[in-house]
Amino acid sequence: MIRHLYIHIPFCHHICPYCAFYKHQPGSLANRTFVNSILEEARISAGEFEVQPETIFFGGGTPSLLSPTLITLLCEGLRDIFDLSKIREWTLESNPATFDLKKARLFRDLGITRPSLGVQSFHPRTLSTLGRDHSADEADEAFRILGESGFDNVSIDLMFSIPGQSLQDWESDLRHAIALNPSHISCYNLTYEEDTEFMQRHKKGELDANEDRDADAFYLALSLLEQNGFAHYEISNYARPGFESLHNQAYWSGSDYLGLGPGAVSTVTNIRWKNLPDTAGYTRAVLDGKSVKTEVEHLTDEDRRIEAIALQLRTAKGLPTGYIDGLYPVDSLTQQGLIVKKGDRYCLTYEGKALADPISASLV
Ligand code: SF4
Structure with missing residues (x-):
């Protein structure tokens, strides 16, 4: 039985120069046909596997930028295909300035339980280094809107060890996040990933990596967050008691999961595959009844x-x-x-x- 469902929404209004996920600007592709192709893949998967999700994770990309019509079509379509009566957690990755109060209320009405807000920093210079397209005020406002719309489980993503970010800057980011009082905070150490603009700039010597800076920032987060009631339950993740991410814990413990959408990865009974990371090609193939599985691997006991x-x-x-x-x-x-x-x-x-x-x- 597959109990964990991941859905990849590859659209971002703005492409961050450090990001290695499969994503692109929506262009004309964020449309009904795209959502219908995900639902068609879901229908095919429901015929192939036993699926009763306990966790759903809408990741990306920026799933929160889907229009109210499209996200409604997607969530209601999934409800028609799968039995969602056992859902314990439904995460939606979201970015500031991609939703207002009305849309946040819709997310709740559709059954989403856990928005995860990509803030990364509240510091203007760090946001600029990271090429983010939102301000600290917009992040604060997005968090406020999520609270006002009734979510009691909101996660904030932060990043540290960014060139130019002092330890004081990082401390002020952490204190700012703590003051908002989220249920969960993820703190990611910046890494230079292949095929990103940041990696090219790192290779040219424009952006440095520094293990001492990594360690200082890591231990600062650990100490401040633990002092403020967050348990450090995974290297990059901190939660108030009872708000640990169920979906991510399932990945870490080796549970099966089904990934739908372009570029999504699935692991089912020691077989892992990745869906075609090409939104137009994925949509065409699914709707033509063709397989979108690529990079199919049989995991050995040693791999596991x-x-x-x-x-x-x-x-x-x-x-x-x-x-x-x-x-x-x-x-x-x-x-x-x-x-x-x-x-x-x-x-x-x-x-x-x-x-x-x-x-x-x-x-x-
Ligand atoms: S918003 Fe998120 S997924 Fe999109 S480019 Fe930036 S880091 Fe990547």
Whole structure:
């Protein structure tokens, strides 16, 4: 049974220069035909697999920019295709200035429970470095609107270790976010991804990377957010008790999930595939009854083990000991105080948290 559904809406009004997700400006493609193609893929999948979603995640791109008509068509169409009576969490990735109060109320009426607001920073210079197309005031207003429309579970995304961002700037971003009182905050360390403008500028020496800056900013977030009642339940994620993301926890624990839409990834019983990352081609193919699956992979036990180490060691719950017990680096990592055994799990220590990725890499 597949209990987790991801839907990729690839449209963004403005393309951020650091972003490696499949996305593009809507042009004439954000239309009924696009939504109908997602619903058609959903219908085909419902015939192929047993699907009863407990979590739905509208990601992108910027799903909140869909017009009221299109998002209604999409949500109601999904309700006709799948049994949504067991839904526990329905996330909508959203950007400031893409919705007003009326639209936010519509999101709630349609069943969405968890808007995730892409703020990244409240600092004008950092927003400008990141090429964001909204201001801090617009982010505040978007958050206020979500509260007024009745959402009690709103997540805010922030980014740190951005060239030119001082530790003081980062602290003021964190304090600003805390003052808004969201239920969840994600803090992402800027990374330079292939095929992005930021990577080109990094290669030319215009944008630097700095591991000390990464670690200082990471520990500042950890300390400030924990002091303010947020539990650090995954390296990049903090939540008030009971507001941890169910959808993301399902990914990290290796559950099956179905991804619909151009560029969406699915993993079902050790088979993983990616949908054609080409919106026009995806729409045409689905409506012509052709497969949109590309990059189909059969995951081996070893693939699953490597993935579990990479994902579960990053969580506060930790990694079941069976994945790494007896491996050569485990004793050394334990003696260095980077991991610790707690019952039947290995967890990162405070010192190990800033080194999650290299620690995982040493174990595979
Ligand atoms: S809004 Fe989000 S998905 Fe769109 S380009 Fe920017 S970071 Fe990427």
